[in-house]
Amino acid sequence: MTFREFISENGYTVQTTFWEDFTIADRFGLSAIRDTYNRAFKEWNENYKFLTELVLVLNHKIWQHHKSHPEVAALYNDLWKQADLYAVENLKDDELNYFFEVTD
Template sequence: MGTLQIAIPKWNITEFSGYEPITTFWQDFSIADKFGNRAIEDTYNRAKFEWKDNYKYWTELCLVLNHKIWQWHERDNQKATLYDRLWREADEMTAEWSEEQQEYYFEVTD
């Protein structure tokens, strides 16, 4: 039986914006991409369950979801649409944050 190899695309967020990732969300979703939309949704639901109260992790999750929309928008419309729906839900949850937390979110995602 062969081994499963998954090439994880480089996330150039640090070069692009100076932001240093603090989670493995990019890798987690890149792995889920290989297993399809149900795996992507499962990865999102697990992150939501575990990290929805950590505003810095949640901010990075929103950033990853947004970048995943752009990664897939010309190659796989179904994946891009799924990532867009998840990003909208995740972004909407930030509306209830404190002013300080929202300031962090907008600073990182702007």
């Protein structure tokens, strides 16, 4: 399922430009992807809805690249693990419930 299909199927409303940002970074390689992640995470890690969307996008980027670009998928997997762990360890109560509902 693509990110766009996920959105339409689950009624999720996109709140950021993360998908587009990472799609642009994909064209410039691993360092651009890492830089895009670092900037997005630093800026938005305290906004639980944006953090949730970041985790969603990273997860879908793993899937998008797993066959055609395994090294890109591996990087996205590492970044997804970092963001997901941060969310699980730092979000509380309603914020954590939101995270689990959207990412499940």
